[in-house]
Amino acid sequence: MADVLVLNAGYEPLHRVSVKHAITMLVREVAVVEESVDGMSFGPYPLPRVLRLVRYVAMRWLYRGGRPTVTKDGVKRRDGACAYCGGPAQTVDHVVPRSRGGDSSWLNLVAACRACNHRKANRTPLEAGMPLRLTPRIPTPEHGMVRRRPRARPLAA
Ligand SMILES: [Zn+2]
Secondary structure (H helix, E strand, O other): OOOEEEEOOOOOEEEEEOHHHHHHHHHOOOEEEEEEEEEEEEOOEEEEEEEEEOOOOOHHHHHOOOOOOOOHHHHHHHHOOOOOOOOOOOEEEEOOOHHHOOOOOHHHEEEEOHHHHHHHOOOOHHHHOOOOOOOOOOOOHHHOOOOOOOOOOOOOO
């Protein structure tokens, strides 16, 4: 099967992904289909040819390093609350379960409370009927997880 072109939210081409990866992006609702292959579908989705990201991705975080390491604490800090019910989050959930090919990246992990994590189990949010309240993103300096350059020391008075 042919690759799928991914466009940024502003329609700039970013990269190409496999159809499987493209479908996980649709499941996670991080992208929408811009162009599909006529008359072909993949499960409930039209077979995508071009996807567009729902939110703008700043390229510098994706491609120029500076991407913070994924940690459970980091995911909880980024999301602040359970991504499914908004309650206090004690755990981290794989949006697309690992058993279904989901990876442990910033874009596939969300904070979750134990109850939601248990209820969702090995299902996607769509299958579980548990829509995400947020779009998983790679943290930016605003999340306090990326080390900025140290400030110049003030001159001694
Ligand atoms: Zn919850």
